[in-house]
Amino acid sequence: MAALLTDEDLSAALAGDPSGFSAVYRALSPAVLGYFRARGADDPEALTQDVFVDVLPKLCGVSGGEKGLRTFIFSVAHARLVDYRRREARTPILGEYDPLDDGRRSASAEEHLIDSLGGGITELLQLLNDEQREVLVLRIVADLSIEQVAGIMDKSTGAVKQLQRRALVALRELVTEKDYTAS
Amino acid sequence: MTGKHNSHHFEQDLRIEEMLLESGLENSDSLHESLQELHALTTAEAPEPGPELAALLSPQVPSLGSRRWKKRHRTAVISATVIGAMGLGAGAVAAANEDFRETVGHTVGVLFQPSGTIPQESPATESSAPSPTDLPTNRTQDNSATVPAPAGPSAPAGGEATVSPPTGTGPRHPLQPVEPPKIGEAPIVDGKTLPVLPSPAKPSVPGLPTETPGKTGE
Known part of the structure; x- marks a missing residue:
């Protein structure tokens, strides 16, 4: 479990005192690392480092206590992930053609992916659309409320609730299907 | 620590239950387990910071901002x-x-004066530069104008001074030889001085104007 953030460390960090930075990093970097892992980034550790290098010098302008700090850090993490996805989309991925990896001949793409990757939660999440995946990860891994997620994703709380519901329904179907194929 | 750990898990379970309730999916145990697995992606320990981040985290690093500013x-x-x-x-x-x-x-x-005014300035400087020669001529004119009778002996001196070219500003006009009528002002006072003044003015005056008409004519 990640270290807890005391009030003294939090106030020192929000005042721009470097002595509080270490406590903030110890308390929140595991969640940021988990966020990038859940979103399937290639190098989640490097992205986590980038987020904190960007965030720590700007903490003196953050308001709202620990909740505001968490929202701010995951806003930066979200922006970093969007940049990473855009950069990744511009870079072509070159690889040899393997007929066993060709999903076009399989009856079900979901079954194929679940079977080939073991059916973990990160692989199941890849079958959701991007916004549904983002809502689930921010709510569970980043431990944010509906309102905080809505602020980060620049959406209304109603839209976030709807995305969350659809994501959970889709995930339940995938989990049920996985259990059925496993048995 | 274990107490905090258990309380954290309990809070997380509550959050997952709340999410499932909001979506009407509270009876799905497999989904609950999957969401717990998702939450387990958060590591127990913070990742090792890199050199740049470690420099930020260490509180006693002196700021190089002022030195960099000075160097730049x-x-x-x-x-x-x-x-x-x-x-x-x-x-x-x-x-x-x-x-x-x-x-x-x-x-x-000189530097900031417009170019068109510079040639006009040169005659002015000429008139100011030969001031020692002009001064007596002006005096002679004044004398001739104010005191006509004693101007008789001084008239030849005034004639030698060739006052007319500077006063007439004639180097530009070819009609400058006509200007001697100015000197003819003296005859208005006294008729005898008339023939005396034009005769010395002729040798000096025609010399200057004839050059300028020739130039303008070309």
Whole structure:
């Protein structure tokens, strides 16, 4: 479990005192690392480092206590992930053609992916659309409320609730299907 | 620590239950387990910070911002200092030496004067430069105008001075030989002086105007 953030460390960090930075990093970097892992980034550790290098010098302008700090850090993490996805989309991925990896001949793409990757939660999440995946990860891994997620994703709380519901329904179907194929 | 750990898991379970309730999926145990698995992606320990982040986290690192600023703006600071020192020196010299001020004022005036006015200025300077020669002529004119009777003996001196070319401003006009009528003002006072004045003016006056008409004619 990640270290807890005391009030003294939090106030020192929000005042721009470097002595509080270490406590903030110890308390929140595991969640940021988990966020990038859940979103399937290639190098989640490097992205986590980038987020904190960007965030720590700007903490003196953050308001709202620990909740505001968490929202701010995951806003930066979200922006970093969007940049990473855009950069990744511009870079072509070159690889040899393997007929066993060709999903076009399989009856079900979901079954194929679940079977080939073991059916973990990160692989199941890849079958959701991007916004549904983002809502689930921010709510569970980043431990944010509906309102905080809505602020980060620049959406209304109603839209976030709807995305969350659809994501959970889709995930339940995938989990049920996985259990059925496993048995 | 274990108490905190258990309480954290309990809070997380509550959050997952709340999410499932909001979506009407509270009876799905497999989904609950999957969401717990998702939450387990958060690591127990913070990742090892890299060198750049470690420098930020260590509280006793001196800030290099001021040194970097000085290094970047070193040339600008030196040039500003040199320009300021030169300005102070020039000001001190100007305050100490009056000639310096005059020459500087003159050169600045020449530099910033429009080009069309410069040729007009040269005759003015000519009229001011030969002031020692002009002064007696002006005096003679004044004398001739005010005191006609004693102007008799002084008239030839006035004729020699060739006052008419500068007063007539005639070098431009070919009709300048007609200007002697100005000198003819003297005859208005006394008729005897009339023939005396034109005769000395002729040798000097025609010389100047004939050059300029020739140039303008070309």
